[in-house]
Amino acid sequence: MSHIAVAIARFDDEAPFVRARSHARDRGLRVLGEWCPFPPSSLPEHYQARAVVWTVAVAGIVGALAFFVLEWWTAYDYPFNSGGRPLFSWQVFIVPATEFLALSGAVGGVIALFVAARLTRLNHPAFDFEEVMHASRDSFVLALACDTDDSANSAMALLADAGATHSRLVEA
Structure with a gap:
């Protein structure tokens, strides 16, 4: 083969899927996708949410x-005398800063979740x-990259030995 092929297999249960994934990683095969x-x-x-x-x-x-x-900059640049308090009244500035902490953390978390889950692609x-x-409904799917004919044969044998209910080789 002069180009890459994909060995894709479907498993009905979790145990054969996990076994095939670990055997593929042990043999140095590149996992293209897991569904x-x-x-x-x-x-x-690599699935950790840290x-x-x-x-x-x-x-x-x-x-x-x-x-x-x-808030500090606007208090000095645009002074407003409110009841004789000093311009830098940090006690009053804490509450809105805390609210903005929650807002910016939530927005950053949503953006990080989309990036980590690779949900930015439309197709x-x-x-x-x-x-x-x-x-997404009833089966586990594993896709392995195959660079040569030997790696394609070994990947197909590995998937069959692990207990795949259906496997095929797709030219990519």
Whole structure:
């Protein structure tokens, strides 16, 4: 083969799917996609949501600090005598900055979630496969990259040994 092929397989249960995924990673095969009706019980480390949590925290803190600086700047640049209080009345500035912390953290979290879940694409070529269309309802689907004829044969054998109910090789 001079171009890449995709070995795509459908599994009815979670156990054979997880077994095939781990065997493929152990043999050095590149996993192009994994589609499941629910999250598998043994999620790999790249599915961790730590990036989203840190993005929410950083966006919230940066947003609150930026809003606090904006309030401080406007208090001096546009002074307003309100009951004889000093211009930098930080006690009053804390409440709106805290509200903006929550708002900016939520917006940052939604943006991070969309980016981490790769939901910014309107169409993905994987949805042209019939197996992927059924993955959200009743089956587990695994797609492996095959660069040569030998890797295609070994990928198909691996998927069959793991317990795939249906597998095929697609020229990409």
